[in-house]
Amino acid sequence: MKRILIIEDDQSIAELQKDYLEISNFSVDICGDGLKGLKCLETDEYDLLILDIMLPGTDGFEILRRIRDLRDIPVLIVSAKKEEIDKIRGLGLGADDYITKPFSPGELVARVNAHIAKYERLKSRYGGGRDSTVIIRGLEIQKDSRRVYVNGAEVSLAQKEFELLLFLAQNPNRVFGREELFERIWGLDSLGDTATVTVHIARIREKIEADPSNPQYIETVWGAGYRFRV
Secondary structure, rough: OOEEEEEEEOHHHHHHHHHHHHHHEEEEEEEEOOHHHHHHHHHHHOOOOOOOOOOOOOOOOOHHHHOOOOOOOEEEEEOOOOOHHHHHHHHHHOEEEEEEEEOOHHHHHHHHHHHHHHHHHHHHHOOOOOOOOEEEEEEEEOOOOOEEEOEEEEOOOOOHHHHHHHHHHHOOOOEOOHHHHHHHHHHHOOOOOHHHHHHHHHHHHHHHHOOOOOOEEEEOOOOOOOEEEE
């Protein structure tokens, strides 16, 4: 049985989510504030996180910043904040999906199932074997452990950042448009805004490039998209 953590301070919404997920055979825990939620992530193993943004203790954006040091799991934001900038910020910090309130409980369950299934396929596809490491000019991507090193120093990437970097590195010298990258990495039409690809590319460059303004790995091909240069 897959385990899900809900960090949501509105008890009625959290209980509604829990009821629908338990009917679908998930095991669900609820935390009512951000600090308690972080402690749950530190002490327990979960397969997916459902996260509100406006929380007591610490907000959802701060949890997104800290979660990748704790767990490598899909994260779905469910929030009343509907502005595009909040969606882009949440996805840019590593969330896998963004759902606005009010929401359809049935759609939430469908997205949970889809993200867990996709995550397991990715782990299976990128796990183990002789070709489990990609090494290109000082950049080392370990597919099985999902770790990235630049000149021997480890850098921390969020889940979507890792998947995007790995996809580009495994398809070098080919130009991909933002729409194609969005479809390949995010899969679900959760937001439909390809600007999140630009946000993720910028964050990856900040972490792996010596000079992000003059990238040596992920190049921008103006008017076309992005290319991993080897």
